[in-house]
């Protein structure tokens with residue numbers, strides 16, 4: 297099986313402060329040369345500050361457009377200049393609250409790669425879709441929107457995050473078995489198109505990950521780390537989650 301370097305990513309959503317950037321950047325500076333990539337996705341106004349503090353940073357979304365009259369949007373090229381290495385695309389809050397369709401998400405994915413940002417493609421089903429047995433169908437559709445636009449090779453320079461919507465911010469984490477089953481489904485699905493791409497792709501789990509459940513999730517064979525919301529805002533918890541990706545806890 298391919299060796300994939302784990303990633304622990306903190307999505308601050310619309311939270312955080314200048315003080316928190318200092319606190320978290322100090323706390324995670326020790327992971328620079330470790331066998332885990334730690335990435336912070338702060339709100340856009342804190343991007344510069346976070347990049348300057350030496351943290352590996354990304355934006356929470358980017359515009360699919362080039363510069364122009366798009367008030368409030370984040371230009372990928374500019375984010376890259378300001379120090380971003382990654383961007384989330386298709387987070388469920390963007391899909392649900394801001395109406396981003398899978399086609400728009402695919403355009404954002406393309407724009408990110410065009411400008412040298414690594415897209416972290418977020419996918420996941422709602423509670424209703426899971427109850428209806430549609431989890432795999434939904435996740436496949438969300439991923440296939442990118443593959444149909446850009447081809448399977450585009451995934452070789454990206455990261456995937458499986459985040460069941462019902463587990464986000466609810467305290468209702470998917471069990472390690474539930475998460476592993478979807479991660480394996482994704483990897484198997486991709487391996488029918490390219491075994492090397494499927495084996496190399498880092499697939500993160502997100503949804504109520506905390507310092508108590510991270511180890512049991514991260515030790516699943518197809519889970520390569522986590523996309524952490526609430527717990528990434530607390531230095532102690534986040535450090536402990538990073539440690540569990542290293543197998544130190």
Ligand SMILES: O=C[C@H](O)COP(=O)(O)O
Pocket residue numbers: 307387459463464465466467502503504505523524525526527
């Ligand atoms: O991007 C992060 C996810 O939405 C997970 O958030 P959460 O850890 O607060 O459930």
